[in-house]
Amino acid sequence: MTRQMFISESALKSLAEELVKAGTRLVGPARERNGDLVYREASDLGEIELGGDPPTRSLKEFFLPPTEVLLTYRQKQGDVEVTPAPHVFAPLVVIGARPCDAAAVAAVDKVMDWDYHDELWFGRRLATTIVSVACGGGDASCFCTAVGLAPDSAKGSDVLLVPVEGGFHAEILTEKGEALVKAHAARFTEGGKAEAAKAYRDAARGKVQANLSADPAKIRAFLEAGFDHPIWKGIALRCHGCGACAFVCPTCHCFDIVDEPDSIERGTRRRNWDTCQAAKFTLHGSGHNPRNEQNCRIRQRMMHKFAIYPARFGEILCTGCGRCIRVCPGGMDLLETLDKLGRLPAGAPAEAKRGAP
Amino acid sequence: MQELRELAKKLLAEGAVKVVVGYAEGRQGVRPIFAATPEDADKLIFDPRCVQNLATYLSPRRAHVAALGKLAVVVKGCDAMAAAGMIREAQRKRDDFVLIGVRCGGVLADPRASAAVTEATVAARCPGCEVREPKIVDHLLGPLPPAPPGASALDARIAELDAMTPEERFAFWTSELAKCVRCNACREICPMCFCVRCVCDKSQPQWIESSPHARGNLAWHMTRALHQAGRCVGCGECERACPVGIPLSLLNRKVARVVAERFDYVVSDDPEKPAPIGTYRLEDDQEFIR
Amino acid sequence: MSEATAKTTEAKAGAAFEPRIAAFVCNWCTYTGADLAGTSRIQMAPNVRVVRLPCTGRIDPMFIIKAFERGADGVIVSGCHPGDCHYSAGNYHARRRFAIFREIMSFIGIDPNRITFSWVSASEGRKWGDVVDETVSRIRGLGPFAGYKNLVEKTHAGA
Numbered sequence: 001m002t003r004q005m006f007i008s009e010s011a012l013k014s015l016a017e018e019l020v021k022a023g024t025r026l027v028g029p030a031r032e033r034n035g036d037l038v039y040r041e042a043s044d045l046g047e048i049e050l051g052g053d054p055p056t057r058s059l060k061e062f063f064l065p066p067t068e069v070l071l072t073y074r075q076k077q078g079d080v081e082v083t084p085a086p087h088v089f090a091p092l093v094v095i096g097a098r099p100c101d102a103a104a105v106a107a108v109d110k111v112m113d114w115d116y117h118d119e120l121w122f123g124r125r126l127a128t129t130i131v132s133v134a135c136g137g138g139d140a141s142c143f144c145t146a147v148g149l150a151p152d153s154a155k156g157s158d159v160l161l162v163p164v165e166g167g168f169h170a171e172i173l174t175e176k177g178e179a180l181v182k183a184h185a186a187r188f189t190e191g192g193k194a195e196a197a198k199a200y201r202d203a204a205r206g207k208v209q210a211n212l213s214a215d216p217a218k219i220r221a222f223l224e225a226g227f228d229h230p231i232w233k234g235i236a237l238r239c240h241g242c243g244a245c246a247f248v249c250p251t252c253h254c255f256d257i258v259d260e261p262d263s264i265e266r267g268t269r270r271r272n273w274d275t276c277q278a279a280k281f282t283l284h285g286s287g288h289n290p291r292n293e294q295n296c297r298i299r300q301r302m303m304h305k306f307a308i309y310p311a312r313f314g315e316i317l318c319t320g321c322g323r324c325i326r327v328c329p330g331g332m333d334l335l336e337t338l339d340k341l342g343r344l345p346a347g348a349p350a351e352a353k354r355g356a357p
Numbered sequence: 358m359q360e361l362r363e364l365a366k367k368l369l370a371e372g373a374v375k376v377v378v379g380y381a382e383g384r385q386g387v388r389p390i391f392a393a394t395p396e397d398a399d400k401l402i403f404d405p406r407c408v409q410n411l412a413t414y415l416s417p418r419r420a421h422v423a424a425l426g427k428l429a430v431v432v433k434g435c436d437a438m439a440a441a442g443m444i445r446e447a448q449r450k451r452d453d454f455v456l457i458g459v460r461c462g463g464v465l466a467d468p469r470a471s472a473a474v475t476e477a478t479v480a481a482r483c484p485g486c487e488v489r490e491p492k493i494v495d496h497l498l499g500p501l502p503p504a505p506p507g508a509s510a511l512d513a514r515i516a517e518l519d520a521m522t523p524e525e526r527f528a529f530w531t532s533e534l535a536k537c538v539r540c541n542a543c544r545e546i547c548p549m550c551f552c553v554r555c556v557c558d559k560s561q562p563q564w565i566e567s568s569p570h571a572r573g574n575l576a577w578h579m580t581r582a583l584h585q586a587g588r589c590v591g592c593g594e595c596e597r598a599c600p601v602g603i604p605l606s607l608l609n610r611k612v613a614r615v616v617a618e619r620f621d622y623v624v625s626d627d628p629e630k631p632a633p634i635g636t637y638r639l640e641d642d643q644e645f646i647r
Numbered sequence: 648m649s650e651a652t653a654k655t656t657e658a659k660a661g662a663a664f665e666p667r668i669a670a671f672v673c674n675w676c677t678y679t680g681a682d683l684a685g686t687s688r689i690q691m692a693p694n695v696r697v698v699r700l701p702c703t704g705r706i707d708p709m710f711i712i713k714a715f716e717r718g719a720d721g722v723i724v725s726g727c728h729p730g731d732c733h734y735s736a737g738n739y740h741a742r743r744r745f746a747i748f749r750e751i752m753s754f755i756g757i758d759p760n761r762i763t764f765s766w767v768s769a770s771e772g773r774k775w776g777d778v779v780d781e782t783v784s785r786i787r788g789l790g791p792f793a794g795y796k797n798l799v800e801k802t803h804a805g806a
Contacts, residue, residue, distance in 0.1 A: 034604075
């Protein structure tokens with residue numbers, strides 16, 4: 001049973017101060033020099049925007065950085081000496097995470113603990129406490145309600161805050177959340193303000209629902225039967241294959257492992273972000289490429305998120321954050337595609353007339 | 358607008374092209390449309406929100422678009438320069454496609470914005486544009502709107518950077534490039550990045566480190582800037598595509614200026630004029646060579 | 648590290664700065680010129696490692712970037728004088744490319760004085776020695792270029 005409490009705006013500010021003073025890294029949506037809102041380390045709650053615009057990049061980079069050292073190696077007279085990278089997982093508290101970003105981290109947990117337990121991912125996961133703030137309903141690109149989430153989803157969060165008059169209604173969801181509350185007990189008051197929070201939550205849900213109502217089960221059924229459906233042929237015409245969608249996606253987690261030599265004897269092995277939207281992603285050494293053009297790559301993206309991952313892990317690999325739509329320079333629109341797919345009957349390919357995408 | 362739609366319908370009806378690539382109203386702002394039918398042709402529009410460089414779809418790397426058959430593409434001046442560039446560099450032949458030119462008074466920075474073109478809203482690249490009436494096109498539509506207002510913010514920013522000490526400039530660029538996640542959106546969207554195999558994708562040897570650390574990013578962006586010398590049409594698509602907001606246009610424009618000053622070459626929509634890299638003059642300045 | 652050791656290490660590092668310089672040279676003129684310098688017993692600084700290429704036209708600026716990445720403090724690029732190119736025009740093409748590359752470096756904030764460009768013919772053994780000595784003393788003045796190699800440390804948080 002989640003505990004319900006209340007924290008005032010000023011108490012939250014004090015809590016953040018205490019964290020920083022204790023040497024905990026504080027992260028939240030804050031502005032960069034060029035005005036972009038991103039999750040970044042802040043020294044004060046004043047820098048953090050608890051609501052408003054969606055951050056341009058997701059929270060995933062704090063668990064899976066764009067590049068990280070796995071090991072260094074050194075060849076010595078035929079032997080190879082390998083030194084694992086000395087990773088330190090410093091305590092981190094995220095304040096103001098979007099529920100869609102918190103949910104994404106929880107979804108990716110599944111694959112990171114599948115055939116291989118990713119110590120780096122979980123090292124950072126365990127060191128991090130996520131305090132989400134329920135979202136007010138986002139913008140025209142948001143569709144969390146169509147993938148089983150909501151602007152106030154608790155999934156992946158340790159504490160969920162819902163804005164109410166003078167502060168936040170707080171739901172303490174996990175042990176990590178309890179620990180945070182315990183460490184800053186004076187900042188919270190018992191009871192919560194669930195009643196007051198309800199209007200905000202309902203309004204936000206209604207706002208996102210208006211963007212798209214789709215049934216993920218129906219979409220999955222179509223995808224599982226529709227690999228050869230003619231709709232895929234024109235799906236990616238305006239797509240440039242740039243992969244920006246995957247890099248800003250909170251759930252895309254593909255990576256590439258590269259060795260960077262410093263010399264013939266020594267070097268570093270790194271893990272870098274990668275994307276199935278890049279032509280090189282599935283290129284074989286022979287020169288053959290099973291996903292040889294962009295339509296296949298977009299299909300792969302759809303399949304992985306809405307059929308393959310759900311089949312294997314019971315989770316949709318999309319939280320409806322809408323970043324891929326906001327960032328796409330070609331005007332690709334996942335929300336629109338889902339709407340279209342959701343209307344197609346599963347099973348035998350229809351004689352699809354190719355309209356203008 | 359009607360003129361554009363009628364022309365598109367005519368080209369489609371006559372079988373001159375299979376698809377007209379143009380701009381249409383999307384769910385959020387303007388986006389490309391691949392019109393193959395008269396109904397789709399009726400969706401074509403052109404206004405200051407038509408930011409995208411559609412000539413990119415002519416790139417030989419767009420196999421999924423090439424498969425549609427012969428294209429007609431709606432082009433502004435900057436886009437026409439990209440089409441000309443592909444011809445100049447033997448990537449496409451002039452007869453491979455039809456260009457529908459539109460006279461342009463400058464565009465907004467963002468295709469989702471809605472505003473009149475003013476000094477405050479115009480895309481940074483537009484003021485001072487000299488190709489508002491592209492010449493290479495097969496058709497040229499619309500009246501010529503007034504020139505984009507003001508002066509380019511890019512030039513002002515370049516002047517600021519030039520005035521800095523090298524250390525300050527290095528700090529500026531390393532902090533900007535540190536944001537780069539190497540998604541390669543800048544490359545993929547660029548009409549002039551037409552190499553089938555980019556040098557940064559080569560791994561034996563790995564000339565450009567593929568890791569998004571500050572050193573790999575610097576190598577990539579310096580190499581890219583160099584490879585764009587005499588090619589970049591200044592359409593700004595790389596900067597628009599960049600998901601982390603790196604001011605790539607500054608670098609591109611700076612290089613364009615160097616090329617103009619040293620080699621007296623300005624990128625144009627004349628495909629016959631040879632590119633400055635790949636040609637030379639005996640009397641090129643060599644003050645930096647001992 | 649004790650203060651005393653720290654001081655010694657520091658002093659050692661200061662005294663021991665020997666510039667590491669990579670030279671990319673063309674096979675036909677500069678390499679032969681450097682050979683002549685050797686057979687003529689011309690004395691020059693020993694800091695340069697020569698990489699021989701067919702022509703300056705083959706010297707991609709990526710080579711320079713790679714040299715800096717691997718810890719070079721300076722670079723020399725040298726080939727045939729204008730008019731002398733074994734392949735007629737390779738050096739003219741290279742000249743344009745390097746002119747732009749220098750400006751890009753400078754705009755990014757990297758001191759173009761880290762690189763020497765020169766034309767050294769097969770008969771100019773003496774000039775090669777001068778180019779090497781002059782470059783080494785200039786790079787010595789500029790100091791180590793570890794900042795470039797170590798850029799890798801200035802990167803995304805957590806990496």
